[in-house]
Amino acid sequence: MNPDNTTANGTPAEGPLPASATRNACKLCSPLGAAMVFKGIRSCLPFLHGSQGCATYIRRYMISHFREPVDIASSSFSEDDAIFGGARNFEIGIENVITQYEPELIGVATTCLSETIGDNMLGMIKTYQDKHDGDGPPLVHVSTPAYTGTHSDGYYAAIDQLVRNFAAPMKASIPGLVNILPAMMSCADLRHLRELCGMYQLTPTILPDYSATLEGGSWGEYHRISPGGTSLEEIEEMGSAVATLEIGHTRAYLKDTPAGYLEETSGVKKHSLGWPLGIRHSDQLVASLGQISGNKMPEILKDERARLIDAYADAHKYISGKTAAVFGEPDLVIAQAAFLSEIGVRPIICATGAKIKNWEKLLASEIEGGLADVDALCGADHAKIAEKARERKPDLILGSSKGYQLARELSVPLLRVGFPIHDRFGGQRILQVGYRGTLAAFDRVVNALLETKQDTSETGYSYL
Secondary structure, eight states: OOGGGBOTTSOBOSSOOOTTOOSSBSSOOHHHHHHHHHTTBTTEEEEEESOHHHHHHHHHHHHHHHOSOOOOEEOOOOHHHHHHOSHHHHHHHHHHHHHHHOOSEEEEEEOHHHHHHTOOHHHHHHHHHHHTTTOSOOEEEEOOOGGGOOHHHHHHHHHHHHHHHHOOOOSSOOTTEEEEEOOSOOHHHHHHHHHHHHHTTOEEEESSOOTTTSSOOOOSSOOSSOSOSBOHHHHHGGGGOSEEEEEOGGGTTOSSSHHHHHHHHHOOEEEEEOOOOSHHHHHHHHHHHHHHHOOOOOHHHHHHHHHHHHHHHHHHHHHTTOEEEEESSHHHHHHHHHHHHHHTOEEEEEEESSOOTTHHHHHHTTSTTOSTTOEEEESOBHHHHHHHHHHHOOSEEEEOGGGHHHHHHHTOOEEEOSSOOOSSSOGGGOOOSHHHHHHHHHHHHHHHHHHHHHHTOSSOOSOO
């Protein structure tokens, strides 16, 4: 079957498909990533300037993944607004948000529609604030047209704007204060990063921190805005930190990042780290924490590291030589590829829907043995990923729920990681940080392969 004449699920198309057509995109829209960041700020309400459908779509994805209430406001464009501009709707929408939610901050993200018609967001925000004499909560704007990026791009862009708008330049440092700028991680990952900092007597400002706002406890009474998150006061003090840990493989090669900005304006030392999954990258994280704090590795971490090494040795015979396909956000894919390579599973397909400069170089630096047998797909859709997977036949697939149809077709396990996870419970609690998170991820990989071997065995043995 000609893969260029098939739909995303492998069935024949009615006619030839153009090479430029995206079939089942391996990415989500940029405002979603920005909304996730804004949900990680205390008493902040995300506001999308565009049609109401954009906010509904993002709420739907976030609610089904995090299993928490998610309110996202919208300027709700009509046909007239799409032609004449949305300034009137923007002003009414902001006033309604302030009246009903009383937020401490409003995060304004644009959509494809408002960007296409050219609405001047900074001008509209200034006009609104001048009209109200600066009263009311501050508004921060991030440009997030979905046609120029992905949800991970929107995520990083929102962090950047928050730092540049609110982190005041400082000269004096606050002892023990450290900034953490994480990749798009789970709530469990963010909590563990905070825990690790505490082990080294460090006080972290995590931006964003949606570990409570998107996975909180049961409420006795309804909150219009979920409790938790990083406060504006904490963001303002980021220039007084002794160091910034910027996590994400794709961020290390960029100069104009929030960590770089803090280093330039306030002298806060920048530490660029890969996602701390696997022994090597977890070692780099704890080494940085030790260097910043001046403290030695705590015994609890030594024990966790020792148990992880022991597990690697115990299960090596079950996974050595296996192959995997990985897809998702760029930093997640690189982290998974590095981890799989470390444990002896060959990541033969590494795909992202984002367009990342030096994608192959980034992967080659993390995968032992280079990329001679690795398909490094950048700007890919699920149809392209499926085409390669049918050809390469991996033993395992790692990615979001969107990989289920392919995994079912190939009769291989799908380990759900990243965002979104719609068809399983607890996606927000998947831990993939540090030695503890690595051990959990390792167990999942080993057990998925053992389960497949057991289920497909003719003898049905129960001892492996």
